[in-house]
Amino acid sequence: MDLFSDNQLNIFDTHHNLLPFDGEVFLYPNFYQEDGVYDLFEELKHSILWKQDKMKIYGRQVNFPRLTSWYADNDKTYTYSGVVNTPIPFTPLLLKLKQAAETQCGKQFNSALLNFYRNGEDSMGWHSDDEKELSGNPVIASASFGATRTFQFKHKEQKNAKTSVALSNGSLLIMQGQTQHHWLHQVPKTTRQPGQRINITFRDIKY
Template sequence: MDLFNNDEVNLFGQGKNLLPFDGEALIYPYFFKEDVFARLVEETPWKQDKMKIYGREVEFPRLTAWYGDSDEVYIYSGVVNVPVPFSSLLNAIKQSAEQQCGYRFNTALLNYYRDGNDSMGWHSDDESELGSNPVIASVSFGASRVFRFKHKIQKDAKVSVELHNGDLLIMRGATQHHWLHQVPKTAKKPGPRINITFRLIG
């Protein structure tokens, strides 16, 4: 599957940096030309994880799946994620993201936002397994959703962007040290969306 036209590599250049300082979040609108949302919904082994909040278990407000090479286990919010081997579709998406980033990835976290009630809370991808200044490639398929950043120290520093079907967002440099990000709930009743974040662990 040709998800990315190699002849267009130079047209994308370095992307637009969404962050005013303390990091890089490069946006490449409509980077992926082929709509693979329906295939991802059907082929992915989605699960409903739970986390503990103030001593009680609550379900994640989204469905998730974890893919990776060999035994790259990833833990976040107290959930141990054992990887599923990359499918041919995910591998094709990964290779296109790697080509643009100039960076190798060995894991992918998929989040399925079924409607406006599904969300992702404020967090940084700063787990020790990711190393210092990790490069993270975030790909969106399906309905558009708002993605927000806020600085950890300078509380008035906030950035908001709407991510569309096929958009690629690359977070790198000191971004995870200085910024939090989220996908907030919305009452606008958007359609379903899948986000894939590629990372290098180990």
């Protein structure tokens, strides 16, 4: 089964920038074909080595509100949110997904952070992907599988500058340029029960 669209065009030529200024974000809702996308979600759900990370809040350890996993094509650790991640080698499926994103972006990636949102209570708080290992103006390709969740942006200085987008099953979101310098993003909690979602953010880590 061919899981990838036959008419993949350059995302930067066919979609408008979702941010009003100080960054570039592009959404390709149907990056993966509808046929087979559910199978992709199920394979990722059952084949990825998920883990429950913890973070310290007001002096006590609490669980991250999601499951995570870190895959890479090297053996270098990567630290974010105080968690040291030891990479797992890419699976054949992750390599295929990564290569498709690379073709779309014209950018090579060497690592991927995966998040498993089990229900509406699972979330990702406001943050920027601005770790020193990403360097400069990183290009980050974010693939979504499963339930649709809202993805929000807000400017770091101009507090009234906000926008949001629905990330649906099989979509690809590209963040590039100065986005991480000027904008925060999050996946908020929801009282609805949207179902389960897996997100993969492909990155190029500089060591």
